[in-house]
Amino acid sequence: MPNTLPFGTQFSPNQIELPQLLQLIIDNEGDDTAPLITAIVDTFFSTNAVEQQRNMAGNCKNSLVSYGILENGGGVRITAFGRQLHEIADETEQCEALVKHILKNLNGMILIDVLRGMHRNGERISKETVVEALNSRGFDLSRTSNNVPVMKLWLNKAGVLRGWRIDEHKLSELTELSEGEFRLLRTLRPEQYYFLRALCNTASENYQRAADIRQLATATYGITFVESNFSQSVIRPLTDRGLIEIQRATGGHGARTPLVKLTELTKRDIVLPLLQQLEGIIDREVIEYLQKPLEELRTDIDATDSYLKGLALEAFAIRIMRIIGLDFIQTRLKGNETAGAEVDVLFDSSRLLYTRWQVQCKNTHRVSLDQVAKEVGLSHVLKTNAIVIMTTGVVSEKAREYATQIMKTMNLCIIMVEGSDIDAIIAEPTKILEIFNRESLNAKHIKVFE
Structure with missing residues (x-):
């Protein structure tokens, strides 16, 4: 869709x-x-x-x-x-x-x-x-x-x-779906989503071999499953959420493969069209974090799970860049556009003149020169005018010296947002203006005519 x-x-x-x-x-x-x-x-x-x-x-x-x-x-x-x-x-x-x-x-x-x-x-x-x-x-x-x-x-x-x-x-009366039931579907991970969608596509109320549904999902949507972890990562979560029923096969060919079927919830007419609506966002887990208050994001940024920390920091970046009126383009750009590299978030603005911003989020104690150099190289591919390095830690002196040299010789502005800046923005979101003005003034002094 x-x-x-x-x-x-x-x-x-x-x-x-x-x-x-x-x-x-x-x-x-x-x-x-x-x-x-x-x-x-x-x-x-x-x-x-x-x-x-x-x-x-x-x-x-x-x-x-x-x-x-x-x-x-x-x-x-x-x-x-x-x-x-x-x-x-x-x-x-x-x-x-x-x-x-x-x-x-x-x-x-x-x-x-x-x-x-x-x-x-x-x-x-x-x-x-x-x-x-x-x-x-x-x-x-x-x-x-x-x-x-x-x-x-x-x-x-x-x-x-x-x-x-x-x-x-x-809403529930017209859709026969509660907010909680919708959330069960919206928060599926990609492998769970495509398995369930393939099962819904069969329109069968009978038990079917999970391995067959897995193959159907792979053939239809190109999703790859880790077979050694398939039951733990797909079957069990879907069963626990009440989205599928499971039955262990008792004998014959493929007896070790569980049998699955839809539940009363997932048999409803609304479910398959809803899964189709969700297709464009199901693998963009940062969306879940965009809906959290800034204070909760700050807590998640300090989580022990590095993957969740990354999502929370990325969502935080999107939220604060919106405060200064930038237009979100996309997140997690990768592939041919960046020669296999990755940038977390892209923004642009057409106020007075067109500018494009790349924001790289780092969950590291210290941002190195090499990490900044990578973003500078990426800016040529993405045709960006500004780079924002956002980190929960600090930017090393060598990285700052390198950024200064780049700004002296190139039409680039490199903005550093450190952990202390993040804390200031959490406490008072409009502090982002003060922080960006500070960085802009720094760039102005660097780019003086000699």
């Missing part, structure tokens, strides 16, 4: 009446698009400026395609879902059916999850901040698009949202 929300311009419940719009589609089914556009203009946009009317109706028609009510391509062809909507006589039930479709098939549950995290963190919620949060999960939404506000209005009309606030009872 693409990481986006459907186009919704001129399709909000503030602009159209769904029963009337569906009837217009039925009345013009099989015809060219032009008569439908005219009918939409006459019904909903006749009071708008004449030169805008047909463009607005065209946007509405395109939104109907994006929301899965009209088929893509020429002419007027209603989808099976659109026909099902039209056959619902009660307007409230019709609206709820559309919203169920949004939640199930159009990334509506990802929007809900983003809002949950923002509420937990006490973040200011607006169209712009929601778009930014979605983009941090791999979406590619313009800040000026109507995708988010139109979906919000439909969720409001059905009672799932009240403003930006979630009505969890209504």
Whole structure:
């Protein structure tokens, strides 16, 4: 499923009446698009400026395609879902059916999850901040698009949202899935996720060999499992979460391979579409940490588990770079773009002029010259203007001397954020401005004309 929300311009419940719009589609089914556009203009946009009317109706028609009510391509062809909507006589039930479709098939549950995290963190919620949060999960939404506000209005009309606030009872009623059950699915590790998705794809209620499902997942999604640790890392966690049932084989070929089947939870219609929505974010565990308060992140940064420390520090970097208005691009960039190397987070900004920032997070007591040199080399590939070295420890003097030489000779700014700076930002987030001003002033002094 693409990481986006459907186009919704001129399709909000503030602009159209769904029963009337569906009837217009039925009345013009099989015809060219032009008569439908005219009918939409006459019904909903006749009071708008004449030169805008047909463009607005065209946007509405395109939104109907994006929301899965009209088929893509020429002419007027209603989808099976659109026909099902039209056959619902009660307007409230019709609206709820559309919203169920949004939640199930159009990334509506990802929007809900983003809002949950923002509420937990006490973040200011607006169209712009929601778009930014979605983009941090791999979406590619313009800040000026109507995708988010139109979906919000439909969720409001059905009672799932009240403003930006979630009505969890209504949401659970429409999806048959509680917040806790959703979280069970969202926090799966990649190997668990793809195994469960492959099992759901079989649509079988019978026990099946776990080894066969594992092979299906590998063939379908290219996921590699560590067979020696398969039961511990995949079967047991899924069983403990109540997502699969397990039965030990008693004899015959492959008797040592356990048998698995779906539980009552994972048999629900919502589960497979929800797993498809989660595909774009399931291997980006940093998302879980983005939803934590800064104080909790600081605790996790000091955890004994180095992997968790890294995730927490990376999430902290994303959170604080947003404070200074940078736009998140992506996290954990690697592969061909970086010649096999890795950079933790990339940001950019188009204010006044375009700049690109790379942020490297280090869970080390001391950042060495070699580590800074690696980031400088990477900046040529990534075409960045600024490098932020963020560490829980300190930056060595040799590394600082090297950074000074680079800034004297190259169009690069290298910013050092040490452990004491992290503590200051945790205590007072706006301290990041003071810290970055300090580093900027340092760069200015280094880059003086001789």
